[in-house]
Amino acid sequence: MAKGDDAVRKKLNKANRKKLRKDDRSSSTVTARVASIIAAKKRRQSGKRRKCQGMCFSLPTLDDPFNDRNGRKDFETKVTKKVMLPHRDESEFLKEKCREIIRKNEKAKNPGLKNLKVTSLKNEQKKSLASVSSAVQRSRIDSVRTKTQLSGNQEQACENSDCPSKYLIRCLNEIENSLRCDGTYNNEEDKPLFVSTWGVEFWKCYSAGKDTLETSGASSTIEQIAWIVSSAADSISRKDEEGPSATSPFLLFLVASQEKATKVRSVCKPLKVLGIHTVSIHPGASLDHQIQGLKSSEPEFMISTPERLLELLSLKAIDLSGVSWLVVDGLQSFHENGYFDKVNSIRNSISRKTRTIVFDDCFRRACVPVVQSLLTGSVHRLSLHDSVTSQSACIIQSVNMVSLNDKQSKAVQILERAYGNQPCAQASKVLYVVGKDSKYHKLVAALKLKGYSISFGSALSEVGNSGEVKGKMRPSVSMIDTDQIDTIKLDEFECVVIPDFTLSIDSYVQILTNMARYTVNGVLHSFFTTEDAKLAGPLIKILEQCGQSVPEALRKMSSSSAMEQ
Structure with a gap:
């Protein structure tokens, strides 16, 4: 029986489909290894396993009751023990x-x-x-x-x-990395900021909670600014952990010019990624723009010039009652621009509990009252130099020209003028540097008559008891001879009196650079007679070097002594 057309077409279509399936298999062929893996996976998913695959799995044990590790052993970690040192x-x-x-x-x-x-x-x-x-x-x-x-x-x-804390170190690293990328910070020794010698000394002062007087003789450097703002940022982070902080700026950095403000701002800018916002207030921008900026932001750091800050205070655009740190950078520039009165006005608008850092680069006697008004409590002195000028900063040297018979009476009058009218002077310590002559017994008797308690030589450790006469406290007075200068600590004495200038210039410099280390109210009184004319020239050099006033009589004595030689 002959096949019909439908049967022939059906057979032809079947052959074509078989050929297409064969072409698909040839185009998607895989290796035998991959095919076996695919087949094993399909068998596992369907629940069918070979006998050899069943033997690869272990039974649950007491150590692994749920067979989570499938019989695998735990990796043994080697514990490193610390060797006990003898x-x-x-x-x-x-x-x-x-x-x-x-x-x-x-x-x-x-x-x-x-x-x-x-x-x-x-x-x-x-x-x-x-x-x-x-x-x-x-x-x-x-x-x-x-x-x-x-x-x-x-x-x-x-x-x-x-x-220092980890946060402070992180702030220093952020500043250093940013300034190195900008090419601003180039240290010759290529040392990191956190190993700075000045920074270590500043950290000690920061930890002690004292005011700081920097007497290196220059305005602040990048390294010093970095340590100051990083320490302030660390304090802010600690306060944030305790509770919400005040709305007023935490740090107020007073500078004398717009250029200096820009320099300080460049050091503070990298701290923005850590949440520390800084604003710069100076006459280079409009006052309205700065007022709007202060209203829209609550900066932690403020850098400002005195005249623009006083304008903002007069308009009540800013509140400084919550300022915790005040930095006064460069007294020399403030003195040249006549900003001392403005700086004092700003200081009076801030709480007396505010910690203050003063960079004293002006060693003139006219700058001493400003420093005394800024630093009212105990201070910590910082300096990168050991020169006489930096070590004797803010110590007034008073040279008194007297006759030979008036020394003792003048020595008592000096003390009376300084402490006689004060209601309380128990915190002050006075030191008399005298000779070994017995004539100073009259000086001791005169001081005791005025109500002062006297201690001698080895009894200086007991100093601290002050006397009271007619409702007024008298400071304790210590007396040593010239041979005991090397054995006595002079750092706590605010007032030192040298009635007889029998000591050498080196001893005078030693007293000057070691006295009044914790205050800015130090005074060194010395009495000069015609017998001391040979020491007039060296003393004048020290006075001029330290920016102190030189009596005209001392200059005449020095010139006459030089002519006689």
Whole structure:
């Protein structure tokens, strides 16, 4: 029976479909290994396994009751134990650790937060020794901790000790990285900001809560500004943890010019990523624009010139009652521009509890009253130099020309004029530097008659008891001879009187640079007679170098002495 057309067409279509399926398989062919993997996967999904695959799975055990690990053993981690050091090898270990930390610190050009362990390098060697010593002590307490745990304990100890916090170090690193990218900060020694010698000394003052008097003889540098604003940012972060902060600026940075304001603003700008907002107020911008900017933002830092800030205060556009830090940068520029009265007005509008930092680059006697009005409490002196000018800043040198018979009476009158009318003077300490002659017994008797308590030589440690006469407190007076200058601490004496100028110029300089370290009210009185004419020339040089007034009689005595020689 002949096939019909439908059967022929059906058979032809079947052949075409078979050919197409064969072409598809040839185009999507895979290797035998991949095909076996695909097939095994399909069998697992369908629940069918080979016998050999069933043997690859272990039964649940007591250690793995749910068979989560499928019979695999736990990886054994090797615990690094701390080696207990004998006492005799501990010093060698500390020295080696210090050298290793110092080498790593010198190679680190752009340190990050990972270098926090190096922050214990305060003076680059002394603090390193203390940090490693504390690490060894912690390792004795728990010798089984791993390196990660020990590192975490070191960071926690750094937070609770007197070294800078991690947040402060982060602020310094943000500033340094930004300024290095801009080419603004180029340190010759290529050292990070957080190992600065000045910064370490400033941190001690910051931790003690004292006012600061910087007497290096120049305005603030980038390094000093970075430490100040980073410390202020650290204080803000601590206050935010305790509760909401005030709406007024936390830090007020007074500068004398728009150029200086721009410099300080460039150092503060990198802290914006950490939430610290800074505004710069100066005559270079319109007053209305600055008022609108202060209303729309609540800056933590404010950099301003005195005249523009007084305009804002007169318009009540800003409140300075909540300022915690005041920085007065460069007294020389304020003196040249006649800003001293304006600076005093700004200081009076701020709370007396505000901590103050003054960069004293003007060693003239006219600047001393301004510094005394700004720094009313105990101060901490900072200086990058050991010169007589920087160490004797804000100490008034008073040279009195007297006759030989009037020395003792004048020495008593000096004390009466200084403390006789004060209602309370128990915090003051007075020192008389006298000779070994018995004639000073009259001076002691005259002082006791006025109500002053006297201590001699080795009894200076008992100084502190002041007497009261007719309702007025009298300061305690100490007396030493010229041979005891090297053995007495002079830093707490605000007033030093030299009735007889028998000591050398070197001893005079030693007294001048070591007295009144914690105050800006130091006064050094000395009495000169015609017998001391040979010392007039060297004394005049010191007075002129320190910006002090020179009596005309002393100049005449010096010139006459030079002519006789």
